[in-house]
Amino acid sequence: MKRAAVRASSRKLAPRASPGSGGDAAIRAYHVSKSYTAGSFALHDVSLEVGRGEFVFLTGPSGAGKTTLLKLLFAAEQQSEGQIVVLGRNIARLGERAVPELRRRVGVVFQDFKLLPRRTVEENVGMALDVVGTPRREARAKVFAVLKQLGLQHRRHHHPLALSGGEQQRVAIARALVNEPQILLADEPTGNLDPELTVEIMDLIASAATRGTTVLVATHELGLVSRYGKRTLRLEAGRVVEDSRPRGVVR
Amino acid sequence: MKRVAARVVYFGRTALRGLVASPVTSVVAVATIGTSLVLVGAFALLLFNMEGLLERFGGNLHVTAYLEVGLAQERQRELAATARTVEGVAEVRLVTEAEALERFRTGVARGAAFLEGLDENPLPASLEITLVPERQSAEGMRIATASLQGLAGVDDLASGQDWVEGYLRAVALVRGLGLGIGVILVLATLLIVANTIRLAVVARSDELEILALVGASRGFVSVPFLLEGLLQGLAGGLLALLLLFGLFHLVLPGLAFGLELLLGGAVPAFFSTGQALALVIGGALLGVIGSGAALLGGLRA
Numbered sequence: 045m046k047r048a049a050v051r052a053s054s055r056k057l058a059p060r061a062s063p064g065s066g067g068d069a070a071i072r073a074y075h076v077s078k079s080y081t082a083g084s085f086a087l088h089d090v091s092l093e094v095g096r097g098e099f100v101f102l103t104g105p106s107g108a109g110k111t112t113l114l115k116l117l118f119a120a121e122q123q124s125e126g127q128i129v130v131l132g133r134n135i136a137r138l139g140e141r142a143v144p145e146l147r148r149r150v151g152v153v154f155q156d157f158k159l160l161p162r163r164t165v166e167e168n169v170g171m172a173l174d175v176v177g178t179p180r181r182e183a184r185a186k187v188f189a190v191l192k193q194l195g196l197q198h199r200r201h202h203h204p205l206a207l208s209g210g211e212q213q214r215v216a217i218a219r220a221l222v223n224e225p226q227i228l229l230a231d232e233p234t235g236n237l238d239p240e241l242t243v244e245i246m247d248l249i250a251s252a253a254t255r256g257t258t259v260l261v262a263t264h265e266l267g268l269v270s271r272y273g274k275r276t277l278r279l280e281a282g283r284v285v286e287d288s289r290p291r292g293v294v295r
Numbered sequence: 296m297k298r299v300a301a302r303v304v305y306f307g308r309t310a311l312r313g314l315v316a317s318p319v320t321s322v323v324a325v326a327t328i329g330t331s332l333v334l335v336g337a338f339a340l341l342l343f344n345m346e347g348l349l350e351r352f353g354g355n356l357h358v359t360a361y362l363e364v365g366l367a368q369e370r371q372r373e374l375a376a377t378a379r380t381v382e383g384v385a386e387v388r389l390v391t392e393a394e395a396l397e398r399f400r401t402g403v404a405r406g407a408a409f410l411e412g413l414d415e416n417p418l419p420a421s422l423e424i425t426l427v428p429e430r431q432s433a434e435g436m437r438i439a440t441a442s443l444q445g446l447a448g449v450d451d452l453a454s455g456q457d458w459v460e461g462y463l464r465a466v467a468l469v470r471g472l473g474l475g476i477g478v479i480l481v482l483a484t485l486l487i488v489a490n491t492i493r494l495a496v497v498a499r500s501d502e503l504e505i506l507a508l509v510g511a512s513r514g515f516v517s518v519p520f521l522l523e524g525l526l527q528g529l530a531g532g533l534l535a536l537l538l539l540f541g542l543f544h545l546v547l548p549g550l551a552f553g554l555e556l557l558l559g560g561a562v563p564a565f566f567s568t569g570q571a572l573a574l575v576i577g578g579a580l581l582g583v584i585g586s587g588a589a590l591l592g593g594l595r596a
């Protein structure tokens with residue numbers, strides 16, 4: 045208790061998210077900029093820190109840079125300036141071998157699911173385990189467990205196109221979670237779904253955070269954000285314009 | 296260990312899935328590899344047989360020095376002794392007039408009848424000269440004959456030199472032609488295999504994107520494509536071997552005349568086991584190198 049208080053106060057003094065601070069942070073960005081074309085910035089001087097096990101919404105209007113920020117975090121793009129440390133690794137300095145290793149510890153979910161239509165649900169989820177060479181028997185058990193957790197175990201031999209949108213997104217979430225990643229990134233995961241399904245999917249994603257996974261969800265559905273009352277980072281034109289932590293919760 | 300096994304199973308399954316997913320392109324690739332290997336293999340077969348022939352006859356190459364008529368036996372023996380001292384000569388055998396006649400009578404079926412009406416022996420004495428192994432070539436023979444030519448008492452020299460030279464030229468021609476055609480065919484085949492794999496990469500781009508997202512390394516993604524190329528190459532190589540074997544046994548008898556010219560009536564031989572294996576491995580290499588080239592060209596997912 046005492047420790048937490050000290051930490052909270054020291055955080056006020058130190059510049060937020062400077063390298064070296066918050067050793068237990070899952071994600072730290074320090075003056076990060078990204079420009080795809082010379083002269084215009086998709087991200088501009090962004091500094092932020094996300095602690096392990098934290099759940100954070102990323103909001104902002106279209107073109108604000110939400111997708112860009114997520115892409116930097118799983119090394120799908122490289123920042124133009126600044127430093128990013130994910131799970132203790134400086135991702136600008138990751139070699140060709142280290143990128144896949146990072147991605148095995150970071151699950152990603154997209155608006156368009158990205159499932160293979162000719163593979164069964166079980167095979168789609170299993171791809172994340174194929175990559176790490178999980179033995180077949182163990183892989184089956186893991187896939188079954190994660191599908192059960194998402195309420196999809198009875199669908200494991202179906203093909204994605206035979207499933208509803210919500211079910212398809214659950215398959216994608218299962219694939220992102222089956223390797224027990226330390227971070228889960230979701231880019232508009234409910235963008236293609238009906239409102240009822242939206243809540244259902246978001247609940248599943250939030251529950252990952254309660255099990256210790258750091259979760260970052262990009263969305264522009266503000267109603268959703270207020271419903272969960274979680275920390276929210278608001279981007280506008282590539283800058284963080286607001287970092288609101290729910291009142292009464294001091295981490 | 297279990298992880299390695301899981302990987303191997305995954306690679307095999309993915310490669311097979313790739314082959315089955317686009318059967319037409321796979322068959323075209325196998326047929327292409329097979330066809331070019333049949334052509335290259337046919338040239339190799341011809342070349343091996345011609346070279347084999349040369350080797351077999353090479354060991355029997357003699358120079359025959361016909362002696363002037365009327366030399367005394369003693370002088371003939373002296374000449375034989377002198378010939379033995381010529382560099383490159385391994386062995387000299389004197390064949391006297393009488394022996395030559397005897398040989399002619401018994402050796403040639405019609406020889407006896409031919410000689411009926413003759414009172415005198417028309418055949419000269421000769422020296423049968425065998426060269427040391429290092430000299431049993433057109434060049435070696437040329438040197439030896441030049442030295443022997445100068446011996447007093449030698450009337451004429453006969454050797455297989457002209458024949459050997461002509462044959463060596465033919466072998467060189469076949470080798471050059473085969474090499475040239477082989478290089479062109481190999482390059483064309485590599486291009487076609489590379490293109491097949493490129494198509495497979497494009498067809499699987501969605502899968503590759505997802506694999507990259509879940510943390511697949513470049514190597515992990517590449518192996519199934521290399522394996523796919525390898526399987527196509529193996530199939531092409533086996534197909535070529537089968538076709539060559541069929542052609543060898545079905546078509547060759549019909550080409551007896553042409554073969555007679557090239558091989559002088561020697562019985563043509565098929566590939567040895569090692570050579571057959573090399574053909575199949577060659578196919579596999581074509582497949583792997585072709586798909587490797589395709590992957591170097593672009594696995595940017």
Ligand SMILES: Nc1ncnc2c1ncn2[C@@H]1O[C@H](COP(=O)(O)OP(=O)(O)OP(=O)(O)O)[C@@H](O)[C@H]1O
Pocket residue numbers: 080081085086104105106107108109110111112113264
């Ligand atoms: N690959 C790219 N090449 C060039 N410009 C890009 C690229 N990706 C994004 N941008 C630009 O960067 C800016 C931020 O885009 P980004 O996709 O990160 O926004 P976003 O917040 O995810 O928007 P949305 O809510 O519409 O998904 C935009 O101006 C966009 O046009």
Ligand SMILES: [Mg+2]
Pocket residue numbers: 110111112231
């Ligand atoms: Mg976006």
